[in-house]
Amino acid sequence: MRMISEFTIELSDIDRRVLTQRATRVRSEVRDSLRARIVLNAGEGRSNAAITRDFSVCVDTVRKWRRRFSAGSVEGLKDLTRSGRPRRFTAMAVAEVKVLTCALPAEVAVPLARWSYRELAAEAITRNVVDSVSVSTVRRWLHADAIKPWQCRSWIFPRDPAFAFKAGRVLDLYDRIWDGVPLGPDEYVISADEKSQLQALARRHPTLPPAPGRIRRQEFEYRRGGTLAYFAAYNVHRGRILGRCAPTTGIEPFNALVEQVMHTEPYASAKRVFWVVDNGSSHNCARSIDRMHDAWPRTRLVHLPIHASCLNQVEIFFSIVQCKVVKPQTFRIWPHSRNDS
Known part of the structure; x- marks a missing residue:
């Protein structure tokens, strides 16, 4: 017996045009093209099983995008906002590392002429700013504010009164x-x-x-x-x-x-x-x-x-x-x- 989905897809002319563009456009993301083709086939009255067989995807995938389109139209085909991995370092810890970077090593009793990423990471751990931090993480923090501690520019004040x-x-x-x-x-x-x-x-x-x-x-x-x-x-x-x-x-x-x-x-x-x-x-x-x-x-x-x-x-x-x-x-x-x- 043929299973009829509870989420019936009825496409307007605008929806059909937008979905067709996504499905046929060469530079579309593969995932966006697949979602558009699933919805277009569903709009033609095809069953989930037939769509699954044609596109070699899981039936749950077809059900998901049929349901999402039914609830939110074309906008429903977008990825939902993800929370991502919880922050490991506090904003205060990041700020303290940047403050340390903006100080000359001699000012904080470090026998160096200039900082490197590795030395900044080691000094942050020594000062208990963080328990541990990788060199690449320090590099990413400084890159966000365009801080380059190894660069310098000479300057001098004109001191001739005339x-x-x-x-x-x-x-x-x-x-x-x-x-x-x-x-x-x-x-x-x-x-x-x-x-x-x-x-x-x-x-x-x-x-x-x-x-x-x-x-x-x-x-x-x-x-x-x-x-x-x-x-x-x-x-x-x-x-x-x-x-x-x-x-x-x-x-x-x-x-x-x-x-x-x-x-x-x-x-x-x-x-x-x-x-x-x-x-x-x-x-x-x-x-x-x-x-x-x-x-x-x-x-x-x-x-x-x-x-x-x-x-x-x-x-x-x-x-x-x-x-x-x-x-x-x-x-x-x-x-x-x-x-x-």
Whole structure:
């Protein structure tokens, strides 16, 4: 005898259209498509047993979705809200771990420079914040608030009381203005500085170039050739560089750079040459201004504010040198300077 379900399905045109879309749409979830097809077949008057046989599902599954649709229409085919597993950690415990993360390890008597997930988990257990916690759980808590304890960003306060005046004066020079008067065609602006502590390292074996299926290979062992300092003078408006290397930094190698530039045209016959420098030991304080003017009366040494080397245009050139010349550190060293590392 045929069993008649107590939940008779009568589909409206709207319900039939929505269910047909779910059943035939390629990107529908499999579960949503199956539920829609069960209800559509039930709406055609087919029995639970026939639907079970056609879709290879349990008869209780067919009964469930027939009943749910009968009670709530299309909305009844949605999954019910689930309570999920009970929370293991209280909101207070999570907050205390985040507070611990935002403190430097030294502030809480931990001999570390920075936290890691594993160390935070261990410290939370030591402080009885939680009985136990996994590293992945701590990672998930911090990720929710985008807290990354291993990252840092350097900062510094401008402490030069004449910062605005000195910076404005240099920026005017970059715009070819001095004391409110435009510079003439025979006046030049030089940005100068030194790049110190350049290690001259020579690899024991030649570097192998990249090849199909192989990246460039560089020998790990090296020979030391000492350290060098690179002094550079950058013509701000013409983009020209004059430079020299020296064993160390200091007043004498900087003066040698100035002499090299001032004996080179067009600076040798210029009306004035402005030298923009930072407050490094090679050219700081008022004595450096007097010393340079006495040696080269047509020059004018202009200091940047303290901690404002970012305004020095030659730093852009140094960054290019660092990326394209210094790295990777492979130099050709004279035989008499080779020392094993």
